[in-house]
Amino acid sequence: DSRTVPASVDVVVVGAGFSGMYLLHRLREMNLSAVVFEAGTDVGGTWYWNRYPGARVDVESLAYSYSFSEELEQEYEWQERYPTQPEILRYAQHVADRFDLRRDIFFRTRVTAAAYDDRDETWLVRTDHGDAVTARFLVMATGCLSHSKLPEIPGLDRFTGATYHTAHWPHDDVDFTGMRVGIIGTGSSGVQSIPVIAAQAAGVTVFQRTPAYSLPARNRRLRPDEIADMKANYRAFRKAQRESGFGVPTAPATKSALEVSDEERDAAFEVAWESGSLVNLLTAFTDLAVDQEANDTAKRFIHRKIHQIVEDPRTAADLCPEYPVGTKRPCLDTDYYETYNRENVHLVNLRRTPLVEVTEKGVRTSDKEYAFDAIVYATGFDAMTGALTNVDICGRGGVSLKETWRAGPRTYLGISSAGFPNMFMITGPGSPSVLSNMVVSIEQHVDWVADAIEYLDRHGITTIEPVQQAQDAWVDHVNLISGFTLYPKANSWYMGANVPGKPQVFMPYAGGVGEYRKKCDEVAAHGYEGFSLSPKSPASPA
Numbered sequence: 001d002s003r004t005v006p007a008s009v010d011v012v013v014v015g016a017g018f019s020g021m022y023l024l025h026r027l028r029e030m031n032l033s034a035v036v037f038e039a040g041t042d043v044g045g046t047w048y049w050n051r052y053p054g055a056r057v058d059v060e061s062l063a064y065s066y067s068f069s070e071e072l073e074q075e076y077e078w079q080e081r082y083p084t085q086p087e088i089l090r091y092a093q094h095v096a097d098r099f100d101l102r103r104d105i106f107f108r109t110r111v112t113a114a115a116y117d118d119r120d121e122t123w124l125v126r127t128d129h130g131d132a133v134t135a136r137f138l139v140m141a142t143g144c145l146s147h148s149k150l151p152e153i154p155g156l157d158r159f160t161g162a163t164y165h166t167a168h169w170p171h172d173d174v175d176f177t178g179m180r181v182g183i184i185g186t187g188s189s190g191v192q193s194i195p196v197i198a199a200q201a202a203g204v205t206v207f208q209r210t211p212a213y214s215l216p217a218r219n220r221r222l223r224p225d226e227i228a229d230m231k232a233n234y235r236a237f238r239k240a241q242r243e244s245g246f247g248v249p250t251a252p253a254t255k256s257a258l259e260v261s262d263e264e265r266d267a268a269f270e271v272a273w274e275s276g277s278l279v280n281l282l283t284a285f286t287d288l289a290v291d292q293e294a295n296d297t298a299k300r301f302i303h304r305k306i307h308q309i310v311e312d313p314r315t316a317a318d319l320c321p322e323y324p325v326g327t328k329r330p331c332l333d334t335d336y337y338e339t340y341n342r343e344n345v346h347l348v349n350l351r352r353t354p355l356v357e358v359t360e361k362g363v364r365t366s367d368k369e370y371a372f373d374a375i376v377y378a379t380g381f382d383a384m385t386g387a388l389t390n391v392d393i394c395g396r397g398g399v400s401l402k403e404t405w406r407a408g409p410r411t412y413l414g415i416s417s418a419g420f421p422n423m424f425m426i427t428g429p430g431s432p433s434v435l436s437n438m439v440v441s442i443e444q445h446v447d448w449v450a451d452a453i454e455y456l457d458r459h460g461i462t463t464i465e466p467v468q469q470a471q472d473a474w475v476d477h478v479n480l481i482s483g484f485t486l487y488p489k490a491n492s493w494y495m496g497a498n499v500p501g502k503p504q505v506f507m508p509y510a511g512g513v514g515e516y517r518k519k520c521d522e523v524a525a526h527g528y529e530g531f532s533l534s535p536k537s538p539a540s541p542a
């Protein structure tokens with residue numbers, strides 16, 4: 001790369017996933033100078049890194065796509081209902097080409113530190129290549145599930161076979177033919193990759209700490225007529241997405257799961273199960289997310305399905321989760337439960353026999369050692385905060401973000417945090433983000449941030465920062481809403497429960513993307529209510 005990083009820009013954007021790409025486009029349209037730093041060698045973020053076999057999105061392609069360009073919507077041809085990682089990455093690359101984005105993106109470059117200068121009211125951003133860029137605004141477009149984690153057991157580097165993490169999969173195909181493979185973790189990445197790896201490998205042993213609720217995806221190629229329909233109706237569809245709960249339009253439920261007969265309830269769950277849509281399951285009744293007894297009916301339905309599919313009763317029982325449906329991220333799969341009927345697949349329930357260590361040969365649990373040729377870690381992420389707190393971010397007065405968030409993240413609207421002027425987060429903690437169709441949430445945040453910057457420039461304002469009371473009220477509001485739901489009943493990464501020592505607070509806003517958007521729009525319409533806006537300080541140079 002022969003380009004030099006500019007010394008000073010209006011905006012530094014960290015990350016060239018769906019957020020950073022669209023933000024760069026918006027900033028250019030506003031004639032602002034911007035530079036994007038990206039650790040990977042190309043655009044795509046999540047879809048650049050997570051190349052494991054079977055990786056797919058679980059929101060339908062026609063909905064999991066940008067809405068900002070009607071030309072893009074019309075010209076792009078999605079192939080599958082739930083596209084594979086390569087197909088989504090191709091889409092991201094197409095967008096980068098079409099809007100000439102790579103020109104302002106520095107790849108293979110990781111932002112290591114960002115410090116706010118109180119006097120100059122600018123950010124100084126540093127990279128692992130020794131670059132130092134000054135910017136008026138810093139936007140962390142770093143993703144919610146991007147800082148991966150490994151199991152916290154000894155011996156990880158003792159193993160002499162091949163090791164993989166689903167979120168750092170090699171770019172070349174991995175061939176498991178003839179191999180004995182151990183797979184640790186049964187979240188979405190495990191659930192998607194296990195059937196594909198099992199079809200290739202000589203043997204697969206799955207180490208499960210917590211089972212997932214998974215629905216068959218019923219994936220298929222899209223029909224030309226449904227693509228044409230969507231293309232003809234995109235504007236109305238986008239509007240419905242933005243006003244919905246999960247960023248996916250659905251007919252609202254009208255009945256409690258407890259007011260209908262067993263037959264009617266099972267019929268409704270059956271429709272959701274057959275539909276291959278998680279949102280259809282979660283919204284089949286009005287009270288699944290808030291009432292334990294109602295949720296238990298969904299749980300029993302899925303347990304029954306698992307027992308019908310999985311032949312060995314003990315394996316089936318081990319695959320049945322106990323926490324309420326939807327309180328950990330549910331999964332969409334292709335042949336997940338069926339895979340446990342294969343002779344070459346074996347499930348180890350870590351609740352009975354916990355992981356002890358990784359050895360030279362493989363994995364040791366409390367009762368025995370398993371020998372493998374390869375180990376796959378599908379062990380997830382330090383979600384929502386990991387990518388933010390692992391950059392050395394220092395705000396006003398040199399105060400560190402990591403320290404400030406020691407007892408859990410505190411934001412106003414999930415977009416910014418008191419003490420960190422002119423720093424924005426795309427889909428940060430306190431926003432719906434991971435509880436929604438990500439692309440919908442990303443576009444909303446990017447638009448809000450770009451509009452805010454435009455407003456500040458138009459009004460001669462140099463700094464924007466949440467007022468402490470407004471932030472406290474937002475944090476209370478986010479907690480209040482999750483308190484009405486069953487979400488806090490599960491040990492999920494929504495709660496920080498998967499990372500030892502991480503504070504246990506429910507991080508996303510659970511009130512739905514439609515309600516959330518209304519609140520963000522109101523804040524902007526009222527002159528950025530809850531933010532303190534300051535004109536250029538007399539101390540700063542002209």
Ligand code: NA7
Nearest residue numbers: 151152185186187188189190209210329378379380381498
């Ligand atoms: P997830 O959903 O966080 O899944 C990680 C899995 O790994 C999960 O089953 C964990 O069990 C398990 N895990 C994590 N640490 C350990 C240790 N130390 N020992 C044993 N098992 C462990 O990550 P994914 O990559 O699958 O999916 C992330 C998101 O991507 C997904 O939700 C969708 O939004 C798309 P646990 O449940 O913590 O007991």
